[in-house]
Amino acid sequence: MSPKVALVTGASSGIGEASARELLQRGYTVYGAARRVERMAGLAERGARTIALDVTDEESAEKAVAAxxxxSGRIDLLVNNAGYGSYGAVEDVPLQEGRYQFEVNVIGAARLIQLVLPVMRAQRSGRIVNISSMGGKIHTPLGAWYHGSKFALEGFSDVLRLEVAPFGIDVVVVEPGGIATEWGSIAVDHLMEVSGEGAYADLAGKVAKGMTGGINARMLSQPSVIAKAVAKAATARRPRTRYAAGFGAKPLIFLRRALPDRAFDALIKRAVAS
Structure with a gap:
């Protein structure tokens, strides 16, 4: 049998790069996709096929899938990993930025799903792995647009799973916790740019400190932890609908489920203030 074919978005760094490497080790033909192809040189050296892809550009997405x-004649696995975190107070974040957060984290993933589904239906097989976040189940201050996009991706994935099951296609959500990537520093830079002054400046400083310093920063998981969860989601004969992995993911998701809203609010406020 020929190797299964995987498309991994956001493969130039972090979780996407680690997932592409893990799938290569498991025998997949891997297409690593990102806006900056030159940043995937290391993946290419390991045997991945790299392609340019901007998930917010429909023509770019269409060309990538068609190529x-x-x-390869098939697509067996789509890993929707491309994304970023837009942080800032709701009052401060321009609506244009809020729309772009959803364009990257939700609409871009949805368009790629639309493009691969006809191929997977023709094969009568396929798997779609959507990289959400523990932020798709919990909430933290100043992350309304980010959390909103991940909550949306979670619901989108549940509906999609029901729609495509009759065609032999499965949909799995991976929910990373705190991971040691450039994601956090980029999110903090944006947070301080948007809300570092004004009415929310004090809260922004506390949130930024919590995201980049102290015990949290020292305990962040490596991207390989999520890559292994992605590989499990991709290869399990009967995968779970969700895999939570990485620092804080399982306990925080459990607490969110177990505690009343106000109690969880108090827990998060205490964590931010500490």
């Missing part, structure tokens, strides 16, 4: 199908 994979033309070259």
């Amino acid at each position: 994979i199908v033309a070259e």
Whole structure:
């Protein structure tokens, strides 16, 4: 049998790069996709096929999927990993930025799903792994647009799972906790740019400190932890609908489920203030 074919978005660094490497080790033909192809040189050296892809550009997405199908004849796995965290007070974040957060984290993933589904239906098999976040189940201050996008991706994935099951296609959500990537520093830079002054400045400083310093920063998990969860989601004969992994993910998701809203609010406020 020929190797299964995987498309991994956001593969230039962090979770995407680690997931692409893990899938290569498991025998997949891996297409690593990102806006900056030159940053995937290390993946190419390991045997991945790298392609340019901007998930917010429909033409770019169409060309990428068409190129994979033309070259390999199939797509067995889509890992929707491309994304970022837009932080800032709701009052401060321009709506244009809020829309872009959803364009990257939700709409871009949805468009790629639309493009690969006809191929997977024709094969009568396929798997879609959507990288959400523990932030798709919990909430923290100044992350309304980010959390909103991940909550949306979670619900989107649940509905999609029901729709495509009759065609032999499965949909799995991976919910990372705190991971040691450039994601956090980028989110903090944006947070301080948007809300570092004004009415929310004090809260922004506390949130930024919590995201980049102290015990949290020292205990962050490596991207390889999530890569292994992605591989499990991709290869399990009967995968779970969700895999939570990485620092804080399982306990915080459990607490969110177990505690009343106000009690969880108090827990998060205490964590931010400490």
